[in-house]
Amino acid sequence: MVNLQTVKSHNASLKSLGSGLVAVFVGGTSGISLSTALAFARHTTSPKIYLIGRSQSAADTAIASIKTINPSAQSTFLQSDISLLKNVDTTCTEILAKEKRLNLLFMTPGYFTLKGRDETAEGLDRKFSLHYYARMRFIANLLPLLTAAAQDSSASAGFRLSRVVTVLDPHGSVRAGGSGSLDYSDLSLKNSFSSSKCAAHATLMNDLYLEAMAQRHPLTSFVHTYPSVVSTGVMRELWFGHAFSVLLKTLFRPFMVPLEESGERHLFAATSRRFPAKAEAEEVEGDVEIGSDGIKGDGCYWVNWNDEVFPANNRLEKTRAEGGVEKVVQHTDEVFKQVCEEGKSCP
Template sequence: MSAYFCPKAGTIVSLADVRAYNSTLKNLAPGLVAIFVGGTSGIGLYTAREFARTTTSPHIYLVGRNETEATKITQELKTINSKSTVDFIKKDVSLLRKVDEVCKEIKEREKSVNLLFMSCGVLTLNGRDGTEEGLDRKHSLHYYARMRFIQNLAPLLTAAAENTDPNAALSRVVSVYDPFIGRANKPDFSDLALKSTFSLAHVANHSSAMQNFALERFARLYTKTAFVHEQPGSVETSLVKMPLVKLLYFLMKPLLVEKKESGERHLFYSTAPRYAPKVKADGKGVAMGADGVMGSGSYHLSWSGNAHGDDSEVVKEMRADGAEEKIWTHTEEVFKKVCEEGGMY
């Protein structure tokens, strides 16, 4: 790994520190493979721009539904870095079977994946929007689809981590949502899919808490890959086009994280040794893990890169009650019913 500047663990990461580290990424091996799910707008796009700008001959996959925007973004990224390769995969990943199709295509083309970056989602004030697979669309994008991507691509992430060239061994998953909602509230374990108890507050809580425990499980199973669940703060995205959201953004403008800064920070969270996989966390400058163990491989980050450990009484109660096992048993049931049996959950 190239030389880097690493601020003290447990502290807010300044933008100067972020830029100091990102400037070293040109020293990484050429040809890093990054997948941006939700990469045609918002934080995924901002991060893809910085990944193209700071790495050598990257291969970038954009996964989304907007082919028109993807064509523009592909040209933009090629302008930023003429040696980059950019591929767009058009799929509605609120459907788990479409997630499987995306992963199948990538696995046929790549032997390893260095970064899986997921910011897919939908802003809606409506009630439950059931997909043809029986899941709520919002809940699927914020939880089930993301976990299916990880499950499918874990072997390629591991292959990247095992590269004999240390400058090519980056292996990381970043899920942009909010780990802190689920640290303050328990999900309804009798209705994790929100079939009968749906509300916008419940889907936010369930998506957050379920991700938290699932990512810890992945970090324990795949110790050569780091898993980051990050709350991005207030960032301008394509949702600002909605009238009500546009007004809120106008009022909040002084507090917003600027687009380029957001991309720079998310690139840092996607690459910096501060958030190392468990097997590479040597205790020097690594962040506090989500379970309270330094360098455990699963991290809960605020928008400024501050890592938070297991300091929530609610989380401790859920751990004692077997939350991880309950959540993952349910998740596997959904995957089996939808992906393996081709049915509805």
């Protein structure tokens, strides 16, 4: 475990990166994303913060909190239902029109449901879209700004922050005895959907797509984190969600990560030089973590709640060896082409 004091000391040093860092928090009006946004505001100078979500009232409260923490912060709320990829594109277009660079893309959108496949107008399951397709679409659209941040010659402290963080579970597909495999005949689960299969596919496809992005875009680092048990609004769409959340808090309180600590730890994962981009790994002084593919400093990292990287897993290694990365990227590119460029439903 990375000691919490080490985490806080690192975060307190972020002011050395200079003023005007730009960050986008998808799902940023509540939970871990908001907690991380507040930590980002607390530890940086004159940051520009974009919060993306559905609730204007939640955004107003979040922005007021940011202003209280750091009056120099510029906060912008972009209201959008990003379960639809067309709305992701619209939101990204707004950001691209306003910014020349992006230092951090931080994503947590999603929810818990028992209702089964809930198909959107674009032919994708809503939960699957939030946990996977929408997140990867944000990456694809905003990579030019992330690359610009990585090439920013004016960056202070010799460190050009360019990072993507997706919060879900790098080992979700093998947790509790899962197979760590994908159904390549139905990656979008159009014909074989179940809640457990959706969770496994979404987590593993996050893993593999980020690995590909780290190789294709070596100036940006990509981090997939597991938050452990944190008190958030993830169950808000269940009719019994509030009561169940109260019960879980009671039962698991000794094992829960406090929300503020989770924000500090996720800010560490989002900014620490332990998780460098592939192209800068050899230049980093100090500890550099092992990448998800087992190679030190390879640009993609699977990180536990305590800021330590996950150990290798044989089942995930097998999926990678059978061409899982390439198959997931090909499928995702095809979905983006059909849904976003041709306006057709996902196969």
